[in-house]
Amino acid sequence: MTVGNGYADFFGPQVPRTGDTSQTATFALASAAYRDNPVEDIKKADNEWHRTTVNPGRSWATLFRPNLGEAFSRAVIDRMLGKDRSPLIQSFGTEPQVVxxxxxxxxxxxxxxxxxxxLVMAVCGLLFLPGMLAWLLVFQIRAFVVKSDNKQAGALATALLVGVGALAVLFLVKLPFSGFGGWYVRAAVVVPVIGWFWAKRICERTARDMRERWDSLLTGSSVGAKVPEAVPSNPNETAAEQLRQSLARLGAEQQSNSVFYAGPKGILGMGTRWGSWQLAEDLVPADPDREIHPFRSWDVVRSIHDQLALLERGPLNTGGFPKPSIRHWIVTPIGENAKAVSRPEGTDVEAYQVKPHAIQDICNKQQFGAGDRHYLGVQWTLWDGQLVITMLITVTVLHSTLRIEVTGHALGPVNPLFTGKSEAPSKQVAKSFKPWETRTVMLPLVTTQEVVRLAVRAPLTWYPPLLKWLGGTIALPEPFGLRHAWADQPWRHRFMTDDALRAATPVLRVVHAAALRVLKENGADTEKFGTRSAVLSGQVQDVSPKKADVYDA
Known part of the structure; x- marks a missing residue:
């Protein structure tokens, strides 16, 4: 099936199969949707190049603020499935549809x-509005007290709540009113408290479900995401059909062969450029009496492509490279601080894919001046999606100089914020008869303040703009892609670093060997190219990661 723009369609939600190479990173990011951490924790996952902005909303409406899971889910859904959204950056090493x-x-x-x-708020709150407002005022004051940096703030907040409760009981006993008015006032004090106990049971049941899903994703049990609203049961369900098409569009954009170079940030989605090796020599006929047989950059690139496909083979049965992904990429330059990208359009593009004949034209013609550039890429997704290694090759011919450039890009693991499992709330207290020893006391899964926050937010979830204005939101880093926005550098992990550095030498040698073969077949002198290739082959053995895109000029 196909839809709208001609990209492949699918029916219903997709879940990675067992053994999928991208499960760990995918499920780590997906677990953020179920988390109940403070929303400010998302800033802990920021990296050198991408910053997440937390909009706190109204300062007096702290009870309406979302937690991390609520804000993350809403932001990702709006950004990745919005009707008029701007283009996304591919999430190499993950399955963005699953997230x-x-x-x-x-x-x-x-x-x-x-x-x-x-329903609880309507029965126990709206019908007894004066009492509910009084209790909300108490909890709002308590929230302000808890926000204080004072170490005694928690005890003071608890004392405030206990004191107000005692006054409420005294008020009920000594109430000077009688008749219907008296009973209504008494009910206005008591019923909101009953509603709180009812709401607490609802919140705890949902919290346990959320935490089970959170932990299941991180332990690899592959809990499925149930999204029945994305599967229309009849042609009249326009909302479900639109959601299904949005998910299909997301999947098609993930497969796009168009990427963006953002200066020192490197290629968005692939990571920064950590190494570069260039082979550039003049094209001279091997036989002075005969000219070089005409060839183009695409002929060299095609030969390199064929040889890279054999990287997984070797003379020894020692494991070696897994099967790589080899693709032709069209790279568009954008500013380092650009907030949006624009994908190629026109007759040469279909379903976010630049067509083969257009790729060949760019490879042969757009080598100097403005315009997109062609790169041949070989990519490995390793460590269950936590490491993405990409080696890019570009071939240019200017006048009589043939230049073959190989660059290395690496995208590291997702931030540890997304890989932490849930922890049962607890605290350490001194033992009664042995104050020098401590014991662990388990706390309620959902606190009193949290129940009030959820109950107050509930009626407004039907109108998200007002809830966002009151409680705030998070602004995702742009240009946005799920994977690169929260990726760490791989260089702090010894084995990941080794994998990235070891890939450079065999790729470089395969590229040079394939290029020299084309030159020899077309009557070009390969002596200088061979000498230069040998020099580079020696240099790459002592390779170390550098910030290759930060020019010291």
């Missing part, structure tokens, strides 16, 4: 919880 589907599943679970909490 988005878990965000949708988490959003649906919260929506079901909020429906029940809205």
């Amino acid at each position: 988005v589907e878990h965000c949708l599943a988490a959003h649906r679970i919260r929506k079901e919880r909020d429906s029940r909490l809205t």
Whole structure:
């Protein structure tokens, strides 16, 4: 099946198969949709080049602020499935559809919880509005007290709540009113508290479900994301059809062969350029009496492509390279601080893919001045998607100089924020008769303040703009891609570093051997090329990662 722009369609949510090379990174990012950490924790995952902005909303509306899972799910859904969204950066090493589907599943679970909490608020809050407002004022003051840097803030907040509770009991006993008004006032004080106990049970049940899904994703049990709203049951369900097409569009864009070079940030989605090796010599006939047989850059690139496909083979049965992904990439330059990208359009592009004849034209003609450039890429996704190694090759011919450039790019593991499992709330307290020793006391999964926050937010979840204005949101780093936005550098991990550095030498030698073969077949003198290739082959054995895109000029 196909839709709209001609890209491949699918029916229903997709889940990575067992043994998929990208499970760990994918599920780590997906687990953020179920987390209940403070929303400010997302900034801990920022890297050198990409910053997430937390919009705190109204300072007086702290009860409406989202937690990390709520804000992350909403932001990812809006950014990746929005009707008029700007282009996304490919998430190499992950399955962005799976992450988005878990965000949708988490959003649906919260929506079901909020429906029940809205009923509680209507019965126990709206009908007894004066009492509910009084209690909310107490909790709002308590929230301000807890925000204080004072170490005694928690005890003071608890004392405030206990004191107000005692006053409420005294008020009920000594209430001077009688008749219907008196009973209504008493109910306005008591019923919101009953509603809180009801809401607490609802919140705890959902919290346990969320934490189970969070931990299941990180332990590799591959919990599926249930998104029934993405599978239309009849042609009249336009919302489900639109969501299904948005997911299909996301999958098609992930397969695009168009990428973007953002200066020192490197190629977005592939990581920074850490190494560069250039072979450049003049084209001279091997036989002075005969001219070189005409050939083009594409002929050299095609020969290199064929040889790179054999990288997984070797003379010894010692493991070696897994099967790489070899693709032709069209690279578009953008500014280092650009906030959006624009993919190629026109008759030469179909379903986000630049057509083969256009790739060949760019390879042969666009080698100097403005315009996109062609790169041949060989890519490995290793460490269950935590490491993406990409070696890019470009061939240019200017006047009589043939230049073959090989560059290395590496994208490291997702930030540890996304790989931490849930922890049961607890605290250490001194033992009664042995104050020099401590014991662990388990705390409620959902705190009193959290129940109030969820109950207050629930009715407003039906109108997200107002909830965002009150509680705030997170602004994802642009240009946005799920993988590179929260990726760390691989150089702090010894084995990941070794894998990235070891890939350079065999790739470089295969590229040079394939290029020399083409030159020899077309009557070019390969002596200087061979000498230069041998020099580079020696240099690459002592390779070390550098910031190759940060020019010291």
